[in-house]
């Protein structure tokens with residue numbers, strides 16, 4: 001792990017309070033799920049929350065199976081600066097998102113083929129559990145060599161309790177959380193968001 005404070009992204013937010021708590025505690029990125037999910041928000045709703053995010057904190061729209069034209073349309077409507085691409089993707093998708101003015105987090109499953117771990121031009125790689133947003137943890141040390149030298153986020157099953165260990169084991173640039181800061185599926189708990197960001201930033 002680098003000696004710089006880890007990059008921390010909190011994902012699947014849907015209320016002003018949750019955004020404000022994450023920002024106040026020093027989150028580097030806030031994610032809005034614009035794909036089918038218990039956490040899905042409309043691009044219009046996301047736009048209202050993006051307006052609360054100060055300059056210097058990344059606003060991220062998260063997608064799964066959507067094609068690039070749909071990604072770009074929804075992300076533009078939401079007013080985010082970044083897109084996070086899960087699902088079957090190509091280097092061309094990354095290029096097209098860049099050409100449209102977005103920074104890109106490309107998400108890969110921890111058990112993806114080795115070629116998917118190659119650098120396709122994304123700004124950040126995110127290495128996730130097999131099912132994104134499922135809250136399932138995995139062996140965070142397993143991809144350390146594969147991802148060495150990359151800027152990447154560890155994700156999947158992180159909590160305020162295990163994020164420091166995950167960052168240490170994985171040597172990732174940062175961490176991403178959703179389920180681990182929820183009181184029930186899709187419902188964020190501001191106190192858990194604060195605990196997570198504090199813990200990760202102290203790592």
Ligand SMILES: O=C(O)c1ccccc1NCC(=O)[C@H](O)[C@H](O)COP(=O)(O)O
Nearest residue numbers: 011037132133134135156157177178179
């Ligand atoms: O959150 C979802 O439901 C979701 C659905 C489809 C694609 C991505 C989704 N979420 C992405 C994330 O929240 C994070 O990148 C990551 O998977 C966090 O997972 P976890 O902390 O285990 O919930």
